[in-house]
Amino acid sequence: MNEPCPAAPSAVHSTVTETPVITTTGLTKVYRSRGREVTALDGVDLHVREGEVYGVVGQSGAGKSTLIRCVNLLERPTSGTVSVAGQDLTALAGRGPGAGSALRKARTGIGMVFQHFNLLSSRTVRDNVELPLEILGVSGKERTRKALELLDLVGLSDKAKAHPAQLSGGQKQRVGIARALAGDPKVLLSDEATSALDPETTRSILQLLRDLNRQLGLTVLLITHEMDVVKTICDSAALMRGGRIVESGTVADLLATPGSELARQLFPVGGELPGIDRTVVDVTFHGEAATQPVISQLARTYNIDISILGAAMDTVGGRQVGRMRIELPGPFEENVVPIGFLREQGLQVEVADGAEEAAHRGTGDAVLTKEGAK
Missing domain, CATH: 3.30.70.260 (ACT domain)
Structure with missing residues (x-):
């Protein structure tokens, strides 16, 4: 099934600046189970600049998913810090009164797109997009206006009353992207968003992410095991192995670096x-x-x-x-x-x-x- 084309981008284009929007310092995550310890992240330092599409690539078990879930504190790091848009999220994740509400408020500026869509089958497409706004207490009329606007942005204005079961995989992912944009985030996290899609649909979704990056000024951090994803839309990339970042930089610089492992894989x-x-x-x-x-x-x-x-x-x-x-x-x-x-x-x-x-x-x-x- 052919996927709908995204809405044409406006004349406003984002530019990559040197200002870091996502920064992790010495990020470590250790899982403990039955007396054993497994280190998923081992001192990760990551710097994602404002307005760029940054790809983290690596094989299964490299620590990519743990990293992206630590960025929005869905996973609490064992040690280290995470800052997004100038806020230290790890400091907001304390145990004191009000800590949880402060972290929830900070998370509204971070959208998340999941590999398996995570749509509610009992809700229509529009209702799925409205869900984050409903949680934020936005009025019904405003929720509907915003949801329809976002569905138009991702090329699904004609699917508002459909249910997820009536959609193709690519269309479901477009709904997931629209839902992630409901809170007007400045940062969009993508957790293997295209790995369950066929090649043609993957290209369509990647083009949509790039268009949204340029049109809305979004900073996009995505994880993937596919080098073609990095090659297609990423400004910068990092290679992870064994819970560590072993190489990183802009794609142009990596390609110009003799001995670059990422360049050889790309x-x-x-x-x-x-x-x-x-x-x-x-x-x-x-x-x-x-x-x-x-x-x-x-x-x-x-x-x-x-x-x-x-x-x-x-x-x-x-x-x-x-x-x-x-x-x-x-x-x-x-x-x-x-x-x-x-x-x-x-x-x-x-x-x-x-x-x-x-x-x-x-x-x-x-x-x-x-x-x-x-």
Whole structure:
């Protein structure tokens, strides 16, 4: 079933600023059961800037779901702090009088979208969207006006009187997004919101999230195990493993960082590593360099045969980005100058088997280092 297109965004677009909206410091979560301890989060420091879409990616058990549930204090962290929009939520989660009401009030500024929709089957679509407003004590007439406005925003104005059982998976998730926006939040959390959807519907929901980010100025923190989600809509990303963030940064910076594990996973290029008399090089293209015939120029300039072992090209953040694995004849020491040529063209270059670092350690200044070639 084709999903409805989201409402066209207004002329107002959000911009990413350097102001952090979500900050976690030393966040730790330890579960205790039957005398055993399981550490789900191990000192997580996270900084999500205002107006950006930030993706946290990792395999099952990495701690992603625990992290996002700690951000709105659905899970109480064992130690560390969580601040959202300048408020220390961990301080609001105390045991004293009024602590619970203060935390509930702060949570109205944080919307949450769930993997399995969590809609009430006995309520209509409009009633599901109205539910948070009902809890907040908003009058019936105002609740209805707001719910219909939000359903129009997510492209479901014609489904207000339908029940969840009558909707497709993508439509249910749109209702979940509309409900999450009912309190006019500045932050939207997405917990694997597309993992239960087919690829076409996933693209539709991701485009909706990006449109809402731009139109409403939302800061979006999403968790996923799918690299395509990060590639499609994220400004920044973090890789989690074993309850820790092992790599983070803007997607553009990660792609430009030699040795970035996230970059390799976003753009896997394959190809076998070299034998003794060959040099395999991973090249990252972005910006203007992505449209230039650099590899053919290299072959002509140095009269060498170049084998392309693998390549991947896509659009990230409106820019063409690609990675290519090429093989040059001869060991690394014979390819220092051609590799330097590639770097002079504004490309990020990494020797696939680490031969560059080994050669540099052995010959000192005789080898062109990564830093010197940039």
